[in-house]
Each structure stands twice: as structure tokens, then as C-alpha cells.
Amino acid sequence: MSDMALISRKGSALVRGIHEKQKRDNSRQRFWELAGSKLGDILGVEKSVDEIDADTVVVGEDGEVDFKGNARFSQHLAVSDFTKSKTISQQRQNLPIFSVRDELLQVVRENQVVVIIGETGSGKTTQLTQYLYEYGYTVNGIIGCTQPRRVAAMSVAKRVSEEMETELGDKVGYAIRFEDATGPSTVIKYMTDGVLLRETLKDPDLEKYSIILMDEAHERSLDTDVLFGILKKVVARRRDFKLIVTSATLNGEKFSNFFGGIPIFHIPGRTFRVQICYSKTPCEDYVEAAIKQAMTIHITGAPGDILIFLTGQDEIEATCYALSERMEQLISSTKQPVPKLLILPIYSQLPADLQAKIFQKAEDGARKCIVATNIAETSLTIDGIFYVIDTGYGKMKVYNPRMGMDALQVFPISRASADQRAGRAGRTGPGTCYRLYTKNAYENEMLQSPVPEIQRTNLGNVVLLLKSLKIQNLLDFDFMDPPPQDNILNSMYQLWLLGALNDVGDLMDLGRKMVKFPLDPALAKLLLMGEQLECLNEVLTIVSMLSVPSVFFRPKDREAESDAAREKFFVPESDHLTLLNVYQQWKANEYRGDWCTDHFLQVKGLYKAREVRSQLLDILKTLKIPLTYCGPDWDVVRKTICSAYFHNAAMLKGIGEYVNCRNRMPCNLHPTSALYGLGYTPDYVVYHEAILTTKEYMQCVTAVEPHWLAELGPMFFSV
Ligand code: ADP
Ligand code: MG
DSSP: OHHHHHHHHHOOOHHHHHHHHHHOOSOHHHHHHHHSHHHHHHHHHHOOOOGGOOOGBBOOOOOOOOOOOOHHHHHHHHHHHHHHOOOHHHHHHHHHOOOOOOOOHHHHOEEEEEEHHHHHHHTTTHHHHHHHHTTTSSSSEEEEEEEHHHHHHHHHHHHHHHTTTBBBBTEEEEEEEEEOOOTOOOOOOEHHHHHHHHHHHHTTTTTTTTEEEEGGGGOHHHHHHHHHHHHHHHHHOOOOOOEEEESSOOHHHHHHHTTTTTEEEEEEOOOOEEEEEEEEEEOSSSSHHHHHHHHHHHHHSOOOEEEEEOHHHHHHHHHHHHHHHHHHHHHHHHOOOOOOEEEEEEEETOOHHHHHHHGSSSSGGOOEEEEEHHHHTTOOTTTTTTEEEEEEEEEEEETTTTEEEEEEEEEOOOHHHHHHHHHHGGGSOOEEESSSSSSIIIISSSSSEEEEOOOOOOOOHHHHHHHHHHOOOGGGGGSSSSOOOHHHHHHHHHHHHTTSSSSOOOOOOHHHHHSSSSSSSHHHHHHHHHTTTTOHHHHHHHHHHHSSSSBBOOOOOOOOHHHHHTTTTTTEEEEEEEEHHHHHHHHTTTTTHHHHHHBBBOHHHHHHHHOOOOOHHHHHHHTTOOOOTTTTTTTTHHHHHHHGGGGGGEEEEEEEEEETTOOOOOOEEEETTHHHHHHHHOOOEEEEEEEESSSSEEEEEEOHHHHHHHHHHHHHOOO
């Protein structure tokens, strides 16, 4: 196994350390008071000035870092001030795409399908839609622009609405799953690729669109890849429809060939040189190394914002915490003025108002340090970045045969991604990219480009969707890169287990209904079983709660208190029922926000669940499925959960230890589970999903009766 693969397995000791530390110390304040004191020494709380000594820079021979480059220093300032002082319209005209506006419009006019290649930040996402609008493409339909990521769809729509001086949701809007911010006057609609894919179910010819921009095609997300095949047919059927495929990397040939050799238009780049510095040796803990590197840059480097690439929320939060801690340590240990550092996280689950902060200018000359997932690779362009710290890792969804499901796992990134990351440093002036891996790893261990999602994930949703689009033989579908046959067959098997497909792989009535819901197949089945077992009202709430991030709030300095508050909601035999209990109590308290705060619940999360619930209810109404209530006896709800999740059944093996009934894979109760908290360990449980951290944990668990398993999952559990 390569060094990079090994390191990704181990994870970061720093992240674990910070979690431990947060458990140990109730507040950071206290931690601070200890630093440097006798008690602090005893507890091992150090002032870590030595940690930011320039000698510990992880960058090696290749990266002779010129920290005192004053010539570059003034250059940086000049360039960034120049862009920051410009009006929105001047900024628009200053983008590389503006110089080719007319040529672009001509290529689009003369061709039904075109590929447009341009560096990240050249203006593809924000400008193209506006050019098309200005040219008149919205006379007979609207302009749709797809994004693989929700955050990008929202953020870009907001930016464009500002540029066009209209309210978001008016002329410019966005749609993501369970959230539609468009209106009757919307002419430019940003949306996730998943939303457009679902629209093809209702409107196979996408009649309301005059033109679709498939943005970020280089990402090769699962939904984008399926859309390619579907839109190719729309293009053939509708002569009045146009399609633009944009990509930030130079893989235009592939897209062009797929559509039969269509023109490729290159937006001339305007990027500055980026000096690449490699690590001399593989670095054991890339999170720790990234923090050190950021501090070193901040203390000794010329002005310019920093962008750190990490893999996910956990690492990002730990890094932000550690960075602010080290800044405080520094301030308290030196008499000299310490330059300000504005530390900003960005990841997909971050609330929208906090996401927007990364675009704002830092006050009084503070340096920004943005700590991001690969969302900042090409989806979002942040100006003013002069330093990139690339850990070399990212999270990818992959089908894990051992777990029999998709799991997000940390992997070394590809060379193409590494180059994109480096490029972020050269947008406003010459920059530097610190790669926290060796040159050898870059050249010999990393893949040239990432494996498309369609080749590495579960295809349950896709199979269901294509089947309902009447595509009989999935192996014949026009995929740019066909998924492995095993993946298709495996997904079909799972749909057969759920009762969505019959023995010959045709869609059953249940499957036809399941596809109407923007949910994973098992959740859609859960809902529909609620109808059959007459507890739809209760199950609807559970499904909605499972479709939003956890509503339990656990502030770092009030963990014991919040855990106690959470336990009050516990239903001993089920986490699903615990969620139902939370929602019902919230409802009984008139959906009040202050009630949530008092009980350590996320107000926004609960509102979102309520919104999701009402949208799912609308779909149920269109299917003429009436709400049924089971009353206070929730056993039938557990049975319903069992009927949709028997493939995730597990059997007790030891204290808190279970094994999956099908593949004997070990799976553990999570310490946050109601069953764990109350020490009730039933012989059989089903779980919503398994997550892989230090070990395999079951997420959201419900106790079930063994005879239910036999009755509801006869193919597995017959005796
Ligand atoms: P591309 O799609 O080619 O990567 P974009 O159209 O996303 O480029 O971005 C072009 C420019 O628009 C960026 O360089 C940035 O200056 C500006 N921009 C984009 N989104 C925002 C935002 N949310 N806030 C401020 N500026 C933005
Ligand atoms: Mg873009």
C-alpha cells in the first residue's frame, strides 16, 4: 500500500486529540487560563510557540520559500486592492470571459451543443447565463444551469441576482432538493444536477428550458453523467433546444466525442504563476502539518489570503479550533503586535449565512484563512487567495462491498484535482501552493483524474429513475463511461429486495410510487409501508427527520447539559422513535424556537424537517395517499421500519456489539444511540445506515422482533 493510502486510513491524530481535549476541558477559556501555569504543565497544556517556528515548515528542498519577498508583497497589495475597489459591473468586465463574449454567443448561435472550457474563476458559471439572457434566449423558455453541489447552486444564484440587481428567487433563482427558491418570473435557474434529473421524470423533453448549461462537467458526478445520456436524447428530439457543457479541465474531447464531435471553445486563461512546494517526506498527520504551514505563512509570509484543503467537516472544525487556539497562544506569549487572522470554514453542511462569509472582505487588513473541502476546488471561486495548502486528500463516496453500501471515505486526490487546487493560488497574482505530500506521491501514486462517481457508487436511485423513464435494458443506456455491470446488477438486486422490481427486473407498482419521492429507495419504501401498516403520519415525520442533519445541538462548552437534554427525548427501543418524539413534542409546543433552544435542539434543523415533511405530504396528496395515524402505540411504527430496513438487520453478539445478519459484518451501537444510553440491548435491531469511522457504527437503530424479520424479509430469514 502506498504512503498516501496508509495515511488516509489512519486519520489525523490532531483531530482525535482535539475531540479528546474538548471532552476534557469544558471550555476553551479554562484551557487558556491553564497554559503556562504550573497546573497547565502538569496537565500537559503547553504554550506552543515552538510549534510555529519557521524551522518546522514541512516544505522541503523544492520549495525554497521566499518569505521576505518584498517585491511580491507590494505586487500582491496592488492587485488585490485593485479588484476590491471595483464596482460589480467593472468586476464583470474584468473577467476573462468578457473578452470573448461575442465569439461565445456566436458559437452558441451556430451550434446546438457546445463544450466550453475555462479556468476556474474565468466567469463561466456567473456570466454565461447572463450573456444568454441579455442575448434573448429567455424569450421562449428559461435558462437552466446545473451544479453538482448544493452550496454552489445557492451561492452562485445569490451572486448573479446581485449582479442583475434583482431579489433572489425573482429573475434569478435556485432549486435544490426540498428547497425551491424560484418564482413565476425566474428566467435564470441554478439547480443541482439531481433536481434537473428528477424534472425529466415529469417532463422528458424539458419543455420549459430553452437552454441548459451543464456546469462543472469535469466533476463527473453521478447525476451529471446520467443527465448526459438523457439530454443527448432531448437534443435529438428538440431542434429549438440548446445545450452547453462547461468544464474547468482540459478534458473537452471526451464530452465533444460523446455528442458526435461538437465544437470546443476555450476561454483564454489569465492566471499567474504558482510556485509549487512539495513536502520532503510523507507527512504523518496532514491536519497538523496544514495548521503549522498556515501559521508559518501568517507569521512570516507576505500578505494574501490562505486556502487550506481538507477532507470534511470534522477536520475543518478541528483545524479552525486549533488555528484560533494557536493564534491566542501567540498573542498571549508575545509583546509584539500579532497580525489578525480571520479563520473561516466552508463545507456543505455549513449554514448558508456562514458560507457567505468566505466571500466578504476581511476587516482592517486581516488575513483570511479559509478552511475548505474540495468544494473550493472548482465550484466556488474565492478572490484574493495567494497561498494554497493542499493536504492531498479528499472524501469520496464509494461503494464498500464489505458494508454492502456507499460510504464516504478519505482518499488521495487525483493529479487533476491537485492541479486545480494549486490553481486557486494564482487567480489574483503569483502565488504559492504547499503540497503536504511528496513529489513522488504526486507523480507516481496519484491517479491522473478521479474515477467517475458512476463507476464507484450504488446505483439504486439511478436504476429506479431510468426504469421509470422506460429504459428497459440499462446495459444499453448511452453512458459516457458505463458503470461496471456488477454495480448495476447489485443495485437491481437491492431494488428487488425492497420490492421495487419484480423477478425479471421490471418496475413493480411499489417501485413506480417510490420514484415519485426525492428520497433514497429504502426511505421511499418506508414511507409507502407507512401507508400499508396505517401509521403514515408517524413514519412521514421520521423520514423527514432523517432527511435533515441531526437536530441535536451539542455546544462544545455545555456537553453534559446538552446530553442530559437529549436523553430526555430517548425512546428506549428506538432512535427513529426518539426522532418522532422530538418532533411531536416540538409540535405540541407550537413549533416554538425558544423551546428548541431550551432543549438543545437546532431550530433551523427542525424547521427544515417541517418543510421537508410538508413537501413529502404534497407528493402523497398527488398520489391520493391519505394520512393514517397509529396513535400512542408505536410498535407498528417499529414494524414498518423493519419492513423497509430488514436488509440492515443486525444480531446481538456482545455488549453494544452486533453483527449484520446477512454478511456477518460487525457493527456497533453508537454512543449517542438511545439504546446505548439506556443500556437496553435487544437481540435484533435494524439500522438506517452504517458509518465507518474508527470502527463500523450503526446510525439510527431500532429494536425489532425476530418474527418480523422472518415475515417481512423472507428471502433472508426463512428457516
Ligand atoms: P467559473 O465558473 O468560471 O469558475 P465564476 O463565474 O464562478 O467562475 O466566478 C467568476 C468571478 O465571480 C469570481 O472570480 C469572483 O470574483 C466572482 N464571484 C463568484 N461568486 C461570488 C460570490 N458569491 N461573491 C462574490 N464574488 C463572487
Ligand atoms: Mg463555475
